[in-house]
Amino acid sequence: MPAPEFPSKRAPAYLDIPDEQWSDWRWQLSHRLNSLEDFEPILELTESERAALSAKDLFRVDITPYFVSLIDPKDPNDPIRRQVIPTAAEMTKFTGMMEDSLSEDAHSPVPGLVHRYPDRVLMLVTTQCASYCRYCTRARIVGDASATFSRDEINAQIDYLERTPQVRDVLLSGGDPLVLAPKLLEDLLTRLRAIPHIEIIRIGSRVPVFMPMRVTDELCDMLAKFHPLWMNIHVNHPNEITRELAEATDKLSRAGIPLGNQSVLLAGVNDCAHIQRKLVQDLVRIRVRPYYLYICDLVEGGGHFRTPVSKGIEIIEGLRGHTSGFAVPTFVVDAPGGGGKIPVMPNYILSSSDHNVVLRNYEGFISTYEEPLDYPPHNKETCPFCRDKRTEIGQSGVFGLLDEERMTIKPEGFDQLHTRGGGIHRLREDSGKWKPLGIGGGEEE
Ligand SMILES: *Cc1c(COP(=O)(O)O)cnc(C)c1O
Numbered sequence: 001m002p003a004p005e006f007p008s009k010r011a012p013a014y015l016d017i018p019d020e021q022w023s024d025w026r027w028q029l030s031h032r033l034n035s036l037e038d039f040e041p042i043l044e045l046t047e048s049e050r051a052a053l054s055a056k057d058l059f060r061v062d063i064t065p066y067f068v069s070l071i072d073p074k075d076p077n078d079p080i081r082r083q084v085i086p087t088a089a090e091m092t093k094f095t096g097m098m099e100d101s102l103s104e105d106a107h108s109p110v111p112g113l114v115h116r117y118p119d120r121v122l123m124l125v126t127t128q129c130a131s132y133c134r135y136c137t138r139a140r141i142v143g144d145a146s147a148t149f150s151r152d153e154i155n156a157q158i159d160y161l162e163r164t165p166q167v168r169d170v171l172l173s174g175g176d177p178l179v180l181a182p183k184l185l186e187d188l189l190t191r192l193r194a195i196p197h198i199e200i201i202r203i204g205s206r207v208p209v210f211m212p213m214r215v216t217d218e219l220c221d222m223l224a225k226f227h228p229l230w231m232n233i234h235v236n237h238p239n240e241i242t243r244e245l246a247e248a249t250d251k252l253s254r255a256g257i258p259l260g261n262q263s264v265l266l267a268g269v270n271d272c273a274h275i276q277r278k279l280v281q282d283l284v285r286i287r288v289r290p291y292y293l294y295i296c297d298l299v300e301g302g303g304h305f306r307t308p309v310s311k312g313i314e315i316i317e318g319l320r321g322h323t324s325g326f327a328v329p330t331f332v333v334d335a336p337g338g339g340g341k342i343p344v345m346p347n348y349i350l351s352s353s354d355h356n357v358v359l360r361n362y363e364g365f366i367s368t369y370e371e372p373l374d375y376p377p378h379n380k381e382t383c384p385f386c387r388d389k390r391t392e393i394g395q396s397g398v399f400g401l402l403d404e405e406r407m408t409i410k411p412e413g414f415d416q417l418h419t420r421g422g423g424i425h426r427l428r429e430d431s432g433k434w435k436p437l438g439i440g441g442g443e444e445e
Contacts (some may be wrong), residue, residue, distance in 0.1 A: 006286075008243040011069040011252060013041050025214040029130065029179075030063045035061075043073045043081070058303050060143030061086055063131045067210045070239055079237040079269045083133055094303035096336070099140050101298040103338030110156040112149045116340050118395045120169035123157055125149060125188060126309045129176040130210035133234075135264060135302040137334075142175055158191050161198065168199040175363035178207035178214060182222065189226045201226055204262070206234040208248040215248035221254035232260040232291055236270050238278045241286060249286045260291035263329065265312050267296075273318025280319065280327040290329035298336055309344060311334060317346045321362025363392075 014022065021027045031041055036053040045053070063084050073082045098428060100106075104114045113120040127141050127148040141147045149157075157303075161167055170192055177185060192198055203223075207214045223229055231252060235241065249259055261283050263270065270276060280290045295312055296305045312331040319328045330342040350366065351358040357369045380386040396405050 002038050006243045006246050009069045012040050023213045028211050031065050032062045046076045048087040051088045059139045060132050082269050090301040090306040096298045098298050101336045110160050111153050113157045120168050122171045124174050125177050128179050130207050135305045137297040165197045171202040173204040176202050176205050178205040187326050198325045199206045200228045202230045204232045208233050212244040212248035218252050224255040231257050232262050234262050236263045238282050241282045246286045259288040261288045262292045264294045267307050273315045276315045284327045293329040295333045299375035
């Protein structure tokens with residue numbers, strides 16, 4: 001049984017709506033709120049919100065009646081409100097702001113397919129969502145119906161996957177794959193499953209959170225045909241965990257879909273270890289395992305949501321050891337410029353010698369692990385897995401240094417810089433970035 005103690009809410013303005021409409025996802029989608037007039041009867045709007053809701057060219061606003069009902073209408077700092085209702089702060093530019101901060105477009109062999117890692121791809125299947133997050137990392141395309149992916153583009157994505165055998169994991173995202181027409185989504189999953197080297201399919205979706213009524217038995221039956229299928233949802237604050245969400249995750253779990261959660265660390269929303277502890281504990285109660293906690297990306301309109309990276313370290317310090325290990329997410333900085341996700345955590349190794357490692361735990365207890373002095377090294381010659389390894393050139397990374405594939409990794413221009421001999425390494429400001437200029441006083445590019 002789904003945990004009954006989570007609240008179920010409906011804003012007073014919706015109390016007259018018959019239950020069968022309220023629990024119909026099509027009704028929720030077609031009654032989304034997006035204008036000043038829509039919000040006026042629901043929330044006590046601030047001047048800053050009024051200004052933003054009246055502005056032109058702001059990132060798209062759309063909120064389901066279900067989700068807006070979770071907001072305390074009188075509290076301008078309500079953590080759900082801050083995620084979805086725009087304020088004038090969105091119009092503020094900041095240093096470091098970028099349109100495509102993760103350089104996803106540069107890593108796309110075909111439009112909408114981001115192939116950043118050796119064995120997995122991110123497939124953007126739509127630009128539409130059930131509601132829009134104000135800090136959206138893909139604000140450059142999301143919400144824009146005219147920017148959505150065409151049939152030809154989806155075909156090109158599938159073609160690429162068919163001819164790229166190292167891809168074993170396809171992550172469907174967008175936009176939100178679960179707002180696709182049911183038939184389209186099923187077709188897409190069928191085509192992906194027909195590709196033999198694709199071992200797992202993942203869906204990244206905030207639909208269970210914005211519109212849990214979309215998670216029908218019919219949808220679950222359809223998804224269950226495509227196992228192994230995993231899903232990550234996106235919950236940032238314990239107030240988002242309702243009876244309806246608990247019912248949706250219960251259905252998905254019963255359909256055999258392992259559930260994870262991705263949160264974004266947001267100033268004024270969840271930048272507190274105590275909020276995060278409650279969040280992850282409530283998530284595991286509804287059988288959702290916290291997966292990633294992301295630093296807020298450097299995206300236009302999202303500047304006021306950023307926190308120092310150290311806030312994430314503090315949160316992990318407040319979780320690891322203090323609560324169930326499987327409730328602790330990995331805090332990641334998705335590297336601006338396209339470096340991918342970089343895990344960041346407190347330091348637990350205090351010191352080491354040739355046979356001792358000194359570690360501290362979450363309580364500050366300091367211990368020593370005595371390492372063997374006679375460790376027989378793993379035999380790569382006889383290990384069938386070592387012999388069988390397949391790594392794309394250039395992607396063995398830092399592990400390739402340990403694996404004795406190579407000895408160094410050099411930054412761009414390194415050899416050039418060091419073969420000219422002597423001189424001074426100079427840096428010059430160039431389009432906002434420092435870059436090596438070479439040696440000596442040359443002004444050459
Ligand atoms: C996040 C992401 C993935 C998946 O990363 P995991 O760490 O495997 O969850 C894949 N491709 C891109 C481009 C991503 O941003």
